[in-house]
Amino acid sequence: MKKQSVTLVQVAKKAGVSVMTASRAMSGEGYVSEDTKARVQEAAKALGYAPNALARVMKGGRTNVIGVVVNDLSSVVVNAFVSALTEEVRKYEMDLFIYNSIGQLDEQTQRRHSQLLHGLWDGLIYVLPRMTDEYLHELEKSASPIVLVNFCRRDTTLPVVQGDNFNAARDAVAGLIAQGHQRIAFIKGTHWTGQSAERERGYRQAMADAGLHIDKQWIEQGTYSEQSGQEAAQRLLALAERPTAIFCANDEMAIGCMNAARALNLQVPDDLSLIGFDDVTAASIVRPQLTTMRHPLPLMAQAAVQELMRRILGQPGTRQRVEFPAEMVVRESTAPIAGITKRRTRKA
Amino acid sequence: MKKQSVTLVQVAKKAGVSVMTASRAMSGEGYVSEDTKARVQEAAKALGYAPNALARVMKGGRTNVIGVVVNDLSSVVVNAFVSALTEEVRKYEMDLFIYNSIGQLDEQTQRRHSQLLHGLWDGLIYVLPRMTDEYLHELEKSASPIVLVNFCRRDTTLPVVQGDNFNAARDAVAGLIAQGHQRIAFIKGTHWTGQSAERERGYRQAMADAGLHIDKQWIEQGTYSEQSGQEAAQRLLALAERPTAIFCANDEMAIGCMNAARALNLQVPDDLSLIGFDDVTAASIVRPQLTTMRHPLPLMAQAAVQELMRRILGQPGTRQRVEFPAEMVVRESTAPIAGITKRRTRKA
DNA sequence: ATGAAAGCGCTAACAT
């Protein structure tokens, strides 16, 4: 039923030349007289000819396309990263196709995709991949170049580009401690990518470094959503000795904390300091503006593409795992613990 | 240099069967004895065989992939729409590949993409396309099914799914007029998609319907960016008789207006009412929360996919142009003109 | 139940 698309054969016939000549005329490779070239192109245009990319690729060439698989394109971080990739890829005269595999964790669907993907791309970038071990092994055996981004589980042979979540979290919490905070809570995200676990590790390290004890009740489980952050904060703020600061595994949850604080008539940052992670757009829109940790996404995109291109071009890869330090973005949601001290300072 | 990927021939050889048998064993179509099937699959697994999607498709089948071309994936509206498409496409057991053509307006690049795309997809959805006339004509002649979304120029034969910008804008402005506003300004966006022009038409219509004169100075040119909205608002608020309300072609510019007002110590909505367009995430984060117009993106996504699938399946299309009414989201940035009246009301 | 042949649309490699 599908309209039959025009092929080179028809163009060639119409132009009265061989298929090969038509091919040359269209691609511009090899010798063709200006005359015939024009004739062929005219015929092509008249027929509405468009070369079939698949056939061309099947002759063994590169597609000049890099695929990127993401889990949730609506995530601001993922989106920002994809934008960075889009820019980066252009430098190599490649194109980027995005596949949004949102929430599809089952083995079968994943395999279907990997098959779909196979052959269409010169290489593949997985951003914040959520995958089963078995699927990961399959990827490791795959012939086509692959780079993982922000995949924090240690057990893969594939090249990984990632932000340094551990040190970022440690710095964030150390910063709070330097401001006099001692009862510091942490709200976890989901476990899929391993990022939350790294951030928790950093939190624990900073507390240990300062010789501070962590009350079990200070560690809450969230789901990275604003709602879950709000609920976790409600529980934390209801504690007899409530925390004076909360470090959240991402910004959305920190914003949820802000809502919870407001509902209890607590002032941020005077009564409660908050630090998020990711520097999402909303972080600089909410009032008070959110202090947060930011991964250097453009640099990471650059590294990911560079690493992938090396593999596509058959050059040796550089390092198996490249890690980038995060940047602390200090805004309005954090302050020294003694509100009184602070007010005094202001008067001075 | 690229690692040679394993083909069916090698699998067949290893399993000691013909290629055809191997094919049947892998795809599950046709008769194969359980015995050989198992043997083939084992061989495939051992070799790390992955079927080549291209070759399979080239035999004339469908790819079961729908491509969507967007101009700016980082736009919240576009992103939301793509997410809606992702969901919708699943219902037809299709996959969605996204191509972010951000800012690439030149003819040559566009053509390269359309060629790149050709053959890989069963159909193509262009969201908020920015294209030259010539490129549009080329698409119209194209053999593969295409649907345009929110393409407001009237002159195309391709099926179009769009939000009703004209009536939405008219409703927005009529609402302001009903609240007593008479000096209402409008800030345009860029002209590419024709959406801003439609919104301007609605604005003018509402003003005309109410018999209100439009001062030339009330119409400002923006670029859809927050910054441009802020600058336009600065000019508007500097007028001798400044407008009491501003209708913006999108939310970002309205937020820019809010910033400009704050800088002048003007209260929104008491001193200045603001209406945006799109209901971007930030619209409900800023304080005061922004009143805005929202296109029914999920419905539109549904219509776009449905229309495209009809064409892919060779069924007759329904309508050439489907238009959806927008919804007004009333929040905190709009109020009746008489601030005094309002306060009195509050007391009561 | 299995195999052989043909061909999808295109282009490298070799003629002419």
Place this chain on the structure above:
DNA sequence: ATGTTAGCGCTTTCAT
């Protein structure tokens, strides 16, 4: 400068 041949990896069709 143009044409001929062959083949990419797979599946459809027709044997066996």
